[in-house]
Amino acid sequence: xxxxxxxxxxxxxxxxxxxxxxxxxxxxxxxxxxxxxxxxxxxxxxxxxxxxxxxxxxxxxxxxxxxxxxxxxxxxxxxxxxxxxxxxxxxxxxxxxxxxxxxxxxxxxxxxxxxxxxxxxxxxxxxxxxxxxxxxxxxxxxxxxxxxxxxxxxxxxxxxxxxxxxxxxxxxxxxxxxxxxxxxxxxxxxxxxxxxxxxxxxxxxxxxxxxxxxxxxxxxxxxxxxxxxxxxxxxxxxxxxxxxxxxxxxxxxxxxxxxxxxxxxxxxxxxxxxxxxxxxxxxxxxxxx
Numbered sequence: 001x002x003x004x005x006x007x008x009x010x011x012x013x014x015x016x017x018x019x020x021x022x023x024x025x026x027x028x029x030x031x032x033x034x035x036x037x038x039x040x041x042x043x044x045x046x047x048x049x050x051x052x053x054x055x056x057x058x059x060x061x062x063x064x065x066x067x068x069x070x071x072x073x074x075x076x077x078x079x080x081x082x083x084x085x086x087x088x089x090x091x092x093x094x095x096x097x098x099x100x101x102x103x104x105x106x107x108x109x110x111x112x113x114x115x116x117x118x119x120x121x122x123x124x125x126x127x128x129x130x131x132x133x134x135x136x137x138x139x140x141x142x143x144x145x146x147x148x149x150x151x152x153x154x155x156x157x158x159x160x161x162x163x164x165x166x167x168x169x170x171x172x173x174x175x176x177x178x179x180x181x182x183x184x185x186x187x188x189x190x191x192x193x194x195x196x197x198x199x200x201x202x203x204x205x206x207x208x209x210x211x212x213x214x215x216x217x218x219x220x221x222x223x224x225x226x227x228x229x230x231x232x233x234x235x236x237x238x239x240x241x242x243x244x245x246x247x248x249x250x251x252x253x254x255x256x257x258x259x260x261x262x263x264x265x266x267x268x269x270x271x272x273x274x275x276x277x278x279x280x281x282x283x284x285x286x287x288x289x
Contacts, residue, residue, distance in 0.1 A: 001286070002251050002255075002256060002257070002258075002285075002286040003034035003035065003256060003257040003258075003286055004033060004034060004247070004257070004258055004259075004260065004282055004283050004285065004286050005033060005034055005035035005036065005037055005082070005084065005236070005257055005258070005259035005260070006028050006033045006035070006036055006037070006259065006260055006261075006262060006275065006278065007036070007037045007038070007039070007086060007238070007239070007259055007260070007261045007262055008021060008024055008036060008037065008038045008039070008070065008262065009024070009262040009263060009264060009265045009270075009271050009274070010039065010063070010064065010264050011063045011065075011264065011265075011266060018063070018065055018266075019265060019266075019267070019268050019271045020073065020268065021036075021038070021065070021069075021070035021071065021073040021074040022073040022074060022076065022077040023077075023268050023271075024036065024074070024268075024271055024275075025073075025074030025075075025077055025078045025081055025083075026074075026077040026078055027271075027272055027275050028081055028275060029078045029079070029080055029081040031275055031276065031279040031283070032279060032283050033081060033275075033279065033283070034081065034082060034257065034286075035081060035082035035083070035084050035114065035257070035259070036071075036074060036081055036082075036083065036084065037084040037085065037086035037116070037238065037259050038065075038067035038070045038071055038084070038085060038086065039064060039067065039085075039086055039087065040064060040066075040067045040085065040087065040088050040089050041064045041089070041122065041125060042089065042092050042125065042129055043125055043128055043129070044063070044064075044125075045122070045124040045125055045128065047124070048122070048124050049124075050123040050124060051121060051122045051123050051124060067085050067088060068085075068101055068102070068105060071083045071085070071105060071109075071113075072105055072108075075105065075108060075109035075112065079110070080112075081112070082112045082113075082114055083105070083109055083112045083113050083114065084113075084114040084115075084116055084236075084259075085114075085115055085116045085117070086116040086185070086203065086238050086239075086259060087116040087117050087118035087185040087203065088115065088116065088117050088118070089117075089118055089119065089120045089125075089126075089129075090117040090118070090119070090140050090143045090144065091119055091120065091126070091129075091131040091132075091136050091139040091140050091143060091162075092120065092125075092126070092129040092130075092131060093143070094163070095142075095143045095146035095147050095150060095158075095163055096146075096150065096165055096168060096170070098143075098147065099146075099147050099150035099151060099170045100170060100171075100172075102115060102147070102174065102180065103151060103170065103171075103172055103173060103174040104172060106174035106175050106176055106180050107172050107173070107174060107175045109175070110175055111174070111175035111176040111180075113174070113176070113180040114180065114181055114183060114234075114236075115180050115181065115182045115183065116183045116184075116185055116203045116236070116238070117140060117144065117182060117183070117184060117185065118140075118184075118185040118186060119131075119136035119137045119139070119140045119186070120133075120136060132162065137188075137190070137194065138161070138162075139161075139162045141194065141197075141198060142160045142161065142162045142163055143162070143163065144182055144198050144199075145158075145160075145198060146158045146160070146163050147179075147182075148178075148179055148182075148198075150168070150170035151170060151173065151174055151178065151179040152178050152179060153170075154169065155167040155168070155169060156168055156169075156170065181200035181201055181234060182198070182199050182200050182201075183199060183200065183201040183202060183203040183234055183236055184199045184201070184202055184203065185203045185204065185205065185238070186204065187204045187205075187206055187207050187211075187215075191204070192215065192218055192219045192222055193222060195219065195233065196219070196222045196223050196226045196228060197226075199233075200232070200233065200234060201233050201234030201235060201236060202219065202233065202234070202235055202236070203234075203236045203237075203238055204237065204238070205237075205238045205239040206239075207237070209246075209249035209250050209252070209253040210253070212235075212237065212250060212253045212254060212255065213253040213254060216235065216253070216254045219233070234256055234257070235254060235255050235256045235257070236255070236256065236257040236258075236259060237250045237255040237257070237258045237259065238259045239259070239261055240258055240259070240260050240261065241260065241261065242260045242261070242277070242278040242281060242282050244281055244282060244285060247260065247282055247285055248285050248288075251285060251286070260278055260282055262274050262275065262278070
């Protein structure tokens with residue numbers, strides 16, 4: 001069955017008010033959205049000279065609440081809606097600390113976490129957070145492998161280029177077995193090989209429906225060559241406008257889930273208005289696909 005998710009609205013760089021994840025998730029669940037998604041930037045560099053993006057608002061990075069705290073609030077106010085990161089910048093976190101936080105969230109939400117990960121595009125932020133930016137996807141792979149070992153092993157030690165720790169126990173365990181699904185973001189040439197090697201799905205953003213259709217053919221073939229069932233991989237398209245024709249095109253191209261964006265707002269009343277409009281125009285598309 002096809003699904004429609006919704007992204008949490010981002011506040012401006014200097015917000016008067018940030019929409020509470022508990023409120024947003026509760027209303028999204030009531031309206032019938034399958035999932036809510038929260039983005040991450042750990043910090044907002046005051047001076048950005050190396051990175052260029054239309055994502056900036058008035059030349060600044062929008063103010064990002066901590067995604068795991070937002071999702072924890074969302075979890076406590078809901079019972080069914082899935083809780084996703086889109087995306088968590090995984091090289092900016094130590095896997096031992098992150099494994100516990102994610103496992104705790106998955107446990108207390110009843111197994112609703114979907115971990116979308118990326119390696120980051122904002123070079124200044126990565127440098128501040130200790131990321132080997134030119135090789136950030138190698139660092140991301142190490143982090144994912146360490147997370148999965150921590151979630152599934154009894155006593156885990158890890159000795160890699162970026163992360164090295166002696167035998168430890170990671171408790172509590174996540175509710176999902178063997179662990180929450182890890183979806184890799186990005187559209188780089190190597191992303192599909194990464195998905196097959198250490199992911200449970202793909203969560204691209206900057207891709208057209210036609211490009212998706214072609215790249216899924218490649219992904220299915222890579223999966224079969226690796227002995228993986230293509231049906232086990234989640235395909236989740238992110239960052240799309242709430243346009244019925246656009247969303248339909250992705251569902252028809254092979255996406256299992258399309259996550260539409262909510263505009264930048266500062267008040268919960270505004271967020272609810274957008275949620276209700278999007279629910280009315282977009283949610284019926286999942287039933288038709």
